[in-house]
Amino acid sequence: MEIFYSILPDLIRMVVCAVCGAAIVFGNALVMGYAERKLAGHIMLRPGPMEVGFHGVYQLVVDGLKLMGKQLVVPKNADRPLFMLAPLLAFAPVFVPLLVIPFSDKIQGFDLDIGLLVILALASINLLAILIGGWSSNNKYSLFGAFRAVSQNVAYEIPMLLSLLSIIFMTNTFSLKGVVAAQSPVWFIVIQPLAFLIYLVAIVAETNRAPFDLPEAESELTAGFHTEYAGMSFSLFVLGEYANMFIVCSVATVFFLGGSSGIPLPYFEYSGIIWFLLKVYLLMFFLIWIRWTYPRTRFDQLMNFCWKYLIPFSLVNLIITVVMVKLL
Amino acid sequence: MIVYRYLAEVLFYALVCLTFAGGIMAVRSKMLMHAVLGLAATLFGVAGLYFHLGSPFLAMMQILIYVGAVCIIIVLGVMLGNTPDQLAAKNLTGRSLPLALLACATGFISLFVATISRTEFSPAKEKVGDMSIEFVGENLLLQYCLAFELISVILLTAIIGAIILARGGREGKTS
Numbered sequence: 214m215e216i217f218y219s220i221l222p223d224l225i226r227m228v229v230c231a232v233c234g235a236a237i238v239f240g241n242a243l244v245m246g247y248a249e250r251k252l253a254g255h256i257m258l259r260p261g262p263m264e265v266g267f268h269g270v271y272q273l274v275v276d277g278l279k280l281m282g283k284q285l286v287v288p289k290n291a292d293r294p295l296f297m298l299a300p301l302l303a304f305a306p307v308f309v310p311l312l313v314i315p316f317s318d319k320i321q322g323f324d325l326d327i328g329l330l331v332i333l334a335l336a337s338i339n340l341l342a343i344l345i346g347g348w349s350s351n352n353k354y355s356l357f358g359a360f361r362a363v364s365q366n367v368a369y370e371i372p373m374l375l376s377l378l379s380i381i382f383m384t385n386t387f388s389l390k391g392v393v394a395a396q397s398p399v400w401f402i403v404i405q406p407l408a409f410l411i412y413l414v415a416i417v418a419e420t421n422r423a424p425f426d427l428p429e430a431e432s433e434l435t436a437g438f439h440t441e442y443a444g445m446s447f448s449l450f451v452l453g454e455y456a457n458m459f460i461v462c463s464v465a466t467v468f469f470l471g472g473s474s475g476i477p478l479p480y481f482e483y484s485g486i487i488w489f490l491l492k493v494y495l496l497m498f499f500l501i502w503i504r505w506t507y508p509r510t511r512f513d514q515l516m517n518f519c520w521k522y523l524i525p526f527s528l529v530n531l532i533i534t535v536v537m538v539k540l541l
Numbered sequence: 542m543i544v545y546r547y548l549a550e551v552l553f554y555a556l557v558c559l560t561f562a563g564g565i566m567a568v569r570s571k572m573l574m575h576a577v578l579g580l581a582a583t584l585f586g587v588a589g590l591y592f593h594l595g596s597p598f599l600a601m602m603q604i605l606i607y608v609g610a611v612c613i614i615i616v617l618g619v620m621l622g623n624t625p626d627q628l629a630a631k632n633l634t635g636r637s638l639p640l641a642l643l644a645c646a647t648g649f650i651s652l653f654v655a656t657i658s659r660t661e662f663s664p665a666k667e668k669v670g671d672m673s674i675e676f677v678g679e680n681l682l683l684q685y686c687l688a689f690e691l692i693s694v695i696l697l698t699a700i701i702g703a704i705i706l707a708r709g710g711r712e713g714k715t716s
Contacts, residue, residue, distance in 0.1 A: 220544055220545075292574075295574075295575075295578070325597065326673055326674060327597055327598050327601055327674060330598065330601040330602065330605065331597075331601055333601075333605055334601040334602075334604040334605040334608075335604070337604070337605060337608045337609055338604070338608055340608070340609070340612055341581065341608050341611065341612055344612050344615055344616070345578070348574055348615070348619060349574075356619070360616055360619075363612050363613065363615075363616050364616075367609055367612070367613065370609070387674060
């Protein structure tokens, strides 16, 4: 019994972190699914979902129930174990980065000194999942989608890392809390506007969203890497995608928009989380907005844009930052 | 605190199992994709072992670097390798099997006699001090600077070599 009491605080912490992580992943998917369909509708001058509940607010709940009731179809010539593994691999790693994100100065799972590396390392597993799913479906469209995802993500990871690295040079820490603390007078978006722009473009490509949604370009590849997936195995991919969007937008908020800093609300100790979520969902709104506004790019344009513009610009930005940090 | 000790033990053996299972899968499986995924499992296991040894930095770098690398190997493997219906044929059949076993056994026994049996396996000295990124960075760039720079020279050579090898194939195709 004594042993039990000695590990009880850690145990409670773990349980709370796990429950909150799951709540964020699923709640975020519900909100984003509804917001995406509604915003897409209004951008295209149509109402979007209207039938279930007031202005269709329960649409996603009904959709979820429908997806859970569907049969999990495995294609005849697919590689069965890998086909089942891929959605799990896309979904499971998104919980870990949520542990290190500082939602406010008091709400954070663990403050690691390698916080950023944890996020980047686990985000890259998503790519492996896409590749496994695309290959094991034994479908040419899936395979094309997976290949495009790999070449796109590997390329856009570089400007993303370089733009974050210039912030790291200024703050001298990988800890997300440390980065937030370093922007107490001015947010880094003011000092590093170029890095912010590069990061913003890179995350659109990293999350495989239009105008860079080549891996699932529906006019060319049916549905890309998840063509053969049905029911919950498909929705695990979608849940993973929305959670990844949340994570990359949180990183943008932490690195460029001052994290949870904002006007402190009266009588509320944890008011930082309100500002944090507000900034994150503003960025997500921006991502939805450009997804439904711009047409898809061609693949060679996408790669040229990364290798010929984003990477040189982010390198120059990094060098200037390093020189300035050294001089000042 | 004894609970943590047991948990760490269990975790250690689980990671060792993952590493070995991945290695065996990488060597034994007939399909290239499965072999590369076995390699990925091994690399994850090694990353977990780094974590177990108290260096989360190394573990995260291992995952960050090797997952991307594994993806690229898979892409190249699918583009250059066989389709699933032409699986790699076994070449260990008939008379070659005992010969192969003999060759392996000879190599292993001679190695065992020559080196392994004479080696004293003492556990590494426990390194006290913080394993923070600052510590790793200072050591890499001050004390072990030469090794660090030599590794980067090797990488540079590999990149230049790859470019030279690949350039021949693209002549006349660039527009």
